[in-house]
Amino acid sequence: MTQTFIPGKDAALEDSIARFQQKLSDLGFQIEEASWLNPVPNVWSVHIRDKECALCFTNGKGATKKAALASALGEYFERLSTNYFFADFWLGETIANGPFVHYPNEKWFPLTENDDVPEGLLDDRLRAFYDPENELTGSMLIDLQSGNEDRGICGLPFTRQSDNQTVYIPMNIIGNLYVSNGMSAGNTRNEARVQGLSEVFERYVKNRIIAESISLPEIPADVLARYPAVVEAIETLEAEGFPIFAYDGSLGGQYPVICVVLFNPANGTCFASFGAHPDFGVALERTVTELLQGRGLKDLDVFTPPTFDDEEVAEHTNLETHFIDSSGLISWDLFKQDADYPFVDWNFSGTTEEEFATLMAIFKKEDKEVYIADYEHxxxxxxxxxxxxxxxxxxxxxxxxxNNSMGSHLRETILSLPGSEWEKEDYLNLIEQLDEEGFDDFTRVRELLVWRPGRITVGTPCVSVN
Structure with a gap:
């Protein structure tokens, strides 16, 4: 069998695909490749899902069909291992009172009488970061999945990289503030960690560039020419009528980040894609494949025009939109000829072990602490x-x-409504309570309950994998 090795990976694509598919099959999953896209040369994307549980799906991208499938399968394990497929749902009383809710090594911290955050949770640095004004209470940190106040706060163990000490971080904080950022799976520990750290840099630098309306230097043509597959994809897009601009997003060589912007002259809109990896070529390829992941050429008319309103661009709601689907606003300043940073022909590549050490050194230079939870179950x-x-x-x-668990105390009341004999005044009182507690009028009932309607058979892999 042909063996295909690509930069940044510690195994051949064929071996990764075969191993991941077999592991998923052994766990009881029936994975299907639901859709493929190959809109331009050297840009592939795939959507995979479990046949029995549509909630369990991932997307993959790559310069080849095999690379995209390996990417999607890796992301599937990333989300299975971190329980992310059901991160937005209450899991019910049985799981909430079971031997464990998230992982066997989780630790529960009972609520205190004065509702302080219990000792043993977080370290001093994290407490100062999350709660500088001492406004946080223990009851705010009940995890959404269990909603079990009687059990207390569920803390998950992370290893503080500066001294290898274990720190327990509430699942509530992880789910509310970090969602899927920094999650990764791979052929080896170092490969996955490099990918996870790269993603952190990608989104951090992306937010800085967008929020601060930073002007980036273009990548010179002679540098792009080193990567003919990427150039072919870009030239094909431009031949289809979409001007492409490739920028060095390293902010003067500090970070391993690339930015590629696509313009749609038909409606004056643009779309900025960001990618990161210690290897310049890998970062560039990821940025271009991300540009078209899940999109055909006919789907490139749904973005927004650049704007001169830098305040609106910097708003957190706009940055959130960029995190979700990259369709947020971009400042015209990004495209100024006079860039805020010089172009740097950077490259932090090496073995995945060396790349991990290099990325960790950047965090140390920034005086940032890194916490990692490893999953191999x-x-x-x-x-x-x-x-x-x-x-x-x-x-x-x-x-x-x-907080995503703000409505959990209303779950029992709302679920009992279909069989209740409430009077009009009772309903009015509930509406008044919802108003007083600040719930948005447009919040759906299922969102308030953090509950997935419809039939999911208990015992299927997507429910029982833990």
Whole structure:
């Protein structure tokens, strides 16, 4: 069998695909390749899902069909290992009171009488970051999946990389502030960790560039020419009428980040894609394949025009939109000829072990602590990486202003309504309570309950993999 090795991976694509598919089959999953896209040469993307549980799906991208499939399967293990497929749902009383909710090594911290955050959770640095004004209470940190106040706060163990000490971080904080950022799976520990750290840099630098309206230097043509497959993809897009601009997003060689912008002259809109990896060529390829992941050429008319309103661009809601689907606003300043940083022909590549050390050195230089949770219970290495102050998708104040478990105390009441004999006044009182507690009028009932309607058979892999 042909063996295909690509930079950044510690195994041949064929071996990765065969291993991941076999592991998923052994776990009881029936994975199907639901859709493929190859809109331009050297850009592939695939959507895979479990036949029995449509909630369990991932997308993959790559310069070849095999690379895209390996990417999707790796992401599937990433999300299985971190329980992310069901991160937005209450899992019910049986799981909430079972031997464990998330992992066997989780630790529960009972609520205190004065509702302080219990000792043993977080370290001093994390407490100062998440709760600088001492506004956080223990009851705010009940995890959404269990909703079990009687059991207390569920803390997951992370290894603090500066001294290899174990720190317990509430699942509530992980789910509210970090969502899927910093999660990764791979052929080896170092490969996956490099990918997870690269993702943290990608989104941190992307947010800085967008929020601060930073002007980036273009990548010179002679540098792009080193990567003919990428150039062919770009030239094909331009021949189809979409001007492409490739930028060095390293901010003067500090970070391994690339930015590629696609313009649609038909409606004056643009779309900025970002990618990161210690290897310049890998980062560039990822940025271009990300540009078209899940999109055909006919799907490139749904973005927004650049704007001169830098305040609107910097708003957190706009950055959140960029995190979700990259369709947010971009400042015209990004495209100024006079860039804020010089072009740097950077390259941090090496073995995956060397690349991990290089990326960790950048965090150390920034005085940022890195916390990593390792997961190998499914037979494939995966991790979740948290870098407070860099990998946060949502601000810490969301823990008390927009916590995802804010409606959990209403679950029993609302679920009992179909069989209740309430009077009109009772319903009015409930509406008044919802108003007083600040719930958005447009919040769906299922979102308030963090509940998935429809039939999911208990015992299917997507429910029982833990």
């Amino acid at each position: 499914l037979g494939v290495y995966a991790c979740r990486i948290i870098v407070p102050g860099m990998s946060d998708i949502y601000p810490a104040e969301d823990l008390w202003l927009a």
